[in-house]
Amino acid sequence: MHMIGVDIGTTSTKAVIYAVDGSVQATHYVEYPLLTEGDRAEQNPDEIFEAVVSCIRNVTDRVSHDVAFISFSSAMHSLILMDEHHARLTNSITWADNRSQAYAKQLNSSEEGHDIYQRTGTPIHPMSPLTKIMWFRNEESDLFNRTAKFIGIKEYIFYQFFERYIVDYSIASATGLFNIHEMQFDEMILNKLGMERQQLSEVTDTTTVLKGIKPEIADKLGISTDTPVVIGASDGVLSNLGVDAYKPGEVAVTIGTSGAIRTVVDQPRLDREGRLFCYALTRDKWVIGGPVNNGGVVLRWIRDEFAASEIETAKRLGLDSYDVLMRIAELVPPASDGLIFHPYLTGERAPLWNADVRGSYIGLTLSHKKEHMIRAALEGVLYNLYSVFIALNVLMDEPVTELKATGGFSRSALWRQMMADIFDENLIVPESYESSCLGAVVLGQYALDLQPDFTHVTEWIGTAHEHSPQSKNVAIYREILPLYFDIAQSLTEQYTRIANFQRRVN
Incomplete structure (x- = not known):
């Protein structure tokens, strides 16, 4: 069968x-x-x-x-x-x-x-x-x-x-x-x-x-x-099921071209500020969380615009272009020496829900180099996801027990460790990458009474990587994160003015 x-x-x-x-x-x-x-x-x-x-x-x-x-x-x-x-x-x-x-x-x-x-x-x-x-x-x-x-x-x-x-x-x-x-x-x-x-x-x-x-x-x-x-x-919602993140306290994070962070609850939960979605998994299981527009698309932009010569060399040597990017980013310490990147290259959904927001580098100095801009972009994507995570924590049934991450980013050890440090949570990457297809099959087994519940998915997916937060890095990120949030909030009016100008000239 x-x-x-x-x-x-x-x-x-x-x-x-x-x-x-x-x-x-x-x-x-x-x-x-x-x-x-x-x-x-x-x-x-x-x-x-x-x-x-x-x-x-x-x-x-x-x-x-x-x-x-x-x-x-x-x-x-x-x-x-x-x-x-x-x-x-x-x-x-x-x-x-x-x-x-x-x-x-x-x-x-x-x-x-x-x-x-x-x-x-x-x-x-x-x-x-x-x-x-x-x-x-x-x-x-x-x-x-x-x-x-x-x-x-x-x-x-x-x-x-x-x-x-x-x-x-x-x-x-x-x-x-x-x-x-x-x-x-x-x-x-x-x-x-x-x-x-x-x-x-x-x-x-x-x-x-x-x-x-x-x-x-x-x-x-x-x-x-x-x-x-x-x-x-x-x-x-099926991605949560497919990575075995459907029990209380378990959170799924996905970064593909875009990204999302989600958890499962037993009844509809709504955010007073309207930052999070609430969608059905089954009649009595609901998934709350937030999608972000800017995930891997930011990494692709960084690769094409900031590292073209390095990537061309990598191709000749038979190296993966994204591996080369990560090696460049590793040259820079956590928080990129104070360089902040707001990753809103395609507007943004959660937590801002504003199609007018625009990307920006904040804090540039003469001492910042290309490698800083690359690492800051990687961090910016995670800072934005973390802001959704904060809102999610308020609505969860129980405190977070673990993050389970999927998507193309999860193949990078550097980016995985960044996430563990920025979120200050243990991070697990399942062996199974096709989480939505697997979630669909697990739901199908339940629908046809081939399985009494979803618990068998735990045995199916395995664990490919685990990361624990490093306290030194956590402290650095805890210092810069409020700056990231405050600057994004203060630019709301200016984002609209810039977006309107861009529409007129384009």
Whole structure:
């Protein structure tokens, strides 16, 4: 018996097939482009559907089509407008799309915005379908009026599979339209948007199992029509499950292109300042935390703009370009001799929820060199994540017991140690890197009564690295962190002025 976890991501779809003991039997991924122009960030849903089909077929071919079930993970906050004939009117508008920023600002500056956050658990931001739909209603009213269904990318895939519009609690809870206390779409919000309930998908638990996939699709996937398909959840909440960070006191940190920090609680918890999200894992498990825009994307920018000559030399020597960056950063002491980097190169979500914030170096002197700028950038990404961690601590059921880290950054010993020192917490890196796919499979086993709970994931993932905070470094970071926070807070008005200027001249 084999189990498939599929993760429909922002830049690629991946399928991983596992044996019953949790060992990986095969993986396959397919990338697709992000279509950007100005504030737009879209994808072609049909390309993503073909990627899903290709990934599943590739792994089923490698295990003689012996598949017990398929379970899904998906990126959040996407929006696709469908007409009455089930034809799409738009591409998939991703979380990174910023066209609705004016409507997000409008809501955030009102008491209504705070009330919406308290009902939905989704911070008010251009990422959410809530503000995207506001934009369509006001800026593209013809498309809005022709829309029969407002759906996300996972709903689009499942409609192709089953000809049924269905959405899980997890994806629904990230739309800004879903009342997490009543577990249904919020009528007050729908009335504000001029929408009807039937324009949204049927909502169901993340453990819902579907059968009867269309025969022509089953044939393409290499499965039978009665193969169970578990609707699953969103990538963020499943990542917590996939790294075994779902028990009280356990916190998951992910740094890929972007980043996030999350923990699991037994009931919805909301931040009074609106800094954290609250999304469903199951009907009785909730994930609270915050996403950041600026993770590995900052490291890539640093590599390309500050170390081009070193990287070219590394390529000729067959060395990894990011390893070279880390060696350069190691030349500089913790806190980069007082150089602070605010990593807001792409605006920021948590904890600021401000698309206008901009990156900056603070404290530059003639004594600072390129290696300082590289290390300060690495530290800045972690400082920002730590600011989300502080807010998270207030809402947790129990004190933090350990951090579990995943993502590309976790391959760097230097960056891992920086995190342990900045957070002043023990850090564990699981051996399994495909946390969302693994989380989807673990949830699928629970949904199909193949496992009574999630505890077996502990045996599956193992530990690749462990780091403890070094007291000398902790003391240095505790001194500079308040400066980082205070400077970012004091520049709020100036960020908007700079962003407006940049929009005018660009």
